[in-house]
Amino acid sequence: xxxxxxxxxxxYYTYTYTHILYLYISKRxxxxxxxxxxxxxxxxxxxxxxLSLLTPDTPRTPVFYILPKIHKSTxxxxxxxxxxxxxxxxxxxxxxxxxxxxxxxKNLKSHIKNTDHFIERLKEVQQPLPDDVIxxxxxxxxxxxxxxxxxxxxxxxxxxxxxxxxxxxxxKFVMSLINMILTMNNFRFKNQNYLQINxxxxxxxxxxxxANLFMGKxxxxxxxxxxxxxxxxxxxxxxxxxxxxxxxxxxxxFLENLNKFSILKFTWNFSKNILTFLDVDVFVQSGYLxxxxxxxxxxxxxxxxxxxxxxxxxxxSIPKGLSVRAKKLCSNNVDFHNYVDxxxxxxxxxxxxxxxxxxxxxxxxxxxxxxxxxxxxxxxVTKYFPGLYxxxxxxxxxxKILESSPITKxxxxxxxxxVFSRNTNLKNLLVRPKLxxxxxxxxxxxxxxxxxxxxxxxxxxxxxKPSNLFNSSTTNKTYPIIGNINxxxxxxxxxxx
Numbered sequence: 001x002x003x004x005x006x007x008x009x010x011x012y013y014t015y016t017y018t019h020i021l022y023l024y025i026s027k028r029x030x031x032x033x034x035x036x037x038x039x040x041x042x043x044x045x046x047x048x049x050x051l052s053l054l055t056p057d058t059p060r061t062p063v064f065y066i067l068p069k070i071h072k073s074t075x076x077x078x079x080x081x082x083x084x085x086x087x088x089x090x091x092x093x094x095x096x097x098x099x100x101x102x103x104x105x106k107n108l109k110s111h112i113k114n115t116d117h118f119i120e121r122l123k124e125v126q127q128p129l130p131d132d133v134i135x136x137x138x139x140x141x142x143x144x145x146x147x148x149x150x151x152x153x154x155x156x157x158x159x160x161x162x163x164x165x166x167x168x169x170x171x172k173f174v175m176s177l178i179n180m181i182l183t184m185n186n187f188r189f190k191n192q193n194y195l196q197i198n199x200x201x202x203x204x205x206x207x208x209x210x211a212n213l214f215m216g217k218x219x220x221x222x223x224x225x226x227x228x229x230x231x232x233x234x235x236x237x238x239x240x241x242x243x244x245x246x247x248x249x250x251x252x253x254f255l256e257n258l259n260k261f262s263i264l265k266f267t268w269n270f271s272k273n274i275l276t277f278l279d280v281d282v283f284v285q286s287g288y289l290x291x292x293x294x295x296x297x298x299x300x301x302x303x304x305x306x307x308x309x310x311x312x313x314x315x316x317s318i319p320k321g322l323s324v325r326a327k328k329l330c331s332n333n334v335d336f337h338n339y340v341d342x343x344x345x346x347x348x349x350x351x352x353x354x355x356x357x358x359x360x361x362x363x364x365x366x367x368x369x370x371x372x373x374x375x376x377x378x379x380x381v382t383k384y385f386p387g388l389y390x391x392x393x394x395x396x397x398x399x400k401i402l403e404s405s406p407i408t409k410x411x412x413x414x415x416x417x418x419v420f421s422r423n424t425n426l427k428n429l430l431v432r433p434k435l436x437x438x439x440x441x442x443x444x445x446x447x448x449x450x451x452x453x454x455x456x457x458x459x460x461x462x463x464x465k466p467s468n469l470f471n472s473s474t475t476n477k478t479y480p481i482i483g484n485i486n487x488x489x490x491x492x493x494x495x496x497x
């Protein structure tokens with residue numbers, strides 16, 4: 001496993017984060033939240049049971065980590081800062097607020113929830129399009145951490161205030177909760193406590209809705225201030241898709257005005273031919289908008305290996321699911337078949353039998369039946385193991401025995417079945433959200449080689465041969481022993497001499 005060392009210069013910037021010396025900040029925040037809820041909660045007709053569920057009994061201090069953006073060309077890749085809010089004082093408050101904000105987000109004129117929704121909304125624009133139309137994509141840089149608290153809260157408040165009356169809970173109460181979520185956003189990094197003083201953390205539940213409403217207010221004010229407006233303006237959080245039907249000069253002026261309009265900084269791309277938005281390429285063909293799947297350069301199509309320890313239905317669902325997705329996202333049959341051919345070759349490289357792949361992605365009609373009801377049968381859930389796969393046949397046989405008895409024939413309406421949950425994988429074994437600290441060892445102890453542990457009770461010491469080198473019987477070469485190894489060292493291979 002390779003451990004990449006990141007220096008986090010932004011963690012020390014006082015504009016976004018500040019270092020705090022108070023050790024029990026999570027406990028203090030939790031007490032403040034409970035006190036507020038005990039006073040204001042009953043006024044909002046929130047019962048005691050609900051109030052008790054809004055805060056944890058034993059709060060956990062969130063942990064700061066990053067998700068590398070591996071699709072970027074720079075190495076090491078830039079990181080996306082995440083604050084793991086699980087068990088934090090504001091985790092449940094954030095979920096509660098998110099339930100209130102999500103319906104408002106869905107009513108924003110520019111809102112798109114995913115790629116499928118984006119493709120549906122493209123049909124709203126009148127087509128065929130003019131010949132000189134320009135496709136534009138805009139990205140707000142570091143949106144989450146760059147939203148000033150006052151402007152973000154002002155935007156959310158403006159949307160909450162226009163809810164149908166009487167609104168429950170009240171706007172004042174919701175805004176108080178949002179303020180606590182934003183200002184009580186503490187975390188640990190390298191055994192130090194920090195507080196985020198600007199923006200919202202990626203990791204708290206309400207962050208996407210909060211950012212959506214901030215952008216919704218910003219784009220509404222900006223578009224109303226411009227003399228020339230786009231033919232279409234759609235947005236997925238911080239990614240904007242726009243269709244422009246004026247000159248290139250007017251477009252450049254429009255984009256420059258956008259950068260001057262707020263504290264955020266925007267980057268953009270525009271083209272008359274083709275542009276990438278979310279996970280599709282959008283292009284104009286004979287005046288009509290078309291889409292096809294976008295494949296990033298970093299996408300090597302290394303899907304689950306066929307010899308992997310997974311149920312057969314999982315291996316069937318991957319090529320089938322990817323083909324169904326392609327059918328939805330590709331406007332032209334040529335693009336669909338080109339993508340499916342690439343899929344087929346990729347799965348064959350992963351040791352899938354060609355006939356197996358062919359049956360999943362070509363022979364069957366790629367249609368998802370949304371009308372299927374959830375099966376109301378008895379399920380035995382267990383970790384997957386290949387030897388358990390035929391257990392369902394055993395259950396069906398045993399079910400006939402149960403049906404033959406008047407005492408047990410009504411126990412089950414249908415034969416019980418085995419349902420497998422995912423087993424422990426390498427990620428579970430190797431990855432931890434909190435990396436262990438690397439201890440600086442004494443120079444005398446940090447000597448590479450193998451030697452006895454010298455424990456009085458150790459029976460292995462007598463057969464351990466002290467050495468700094470070992471000879472390979474395969475290559476007939478001598479290699480140095482890396483690390484300080486003794487009888488108690490785990491995960492090593494012993495060489496018999």
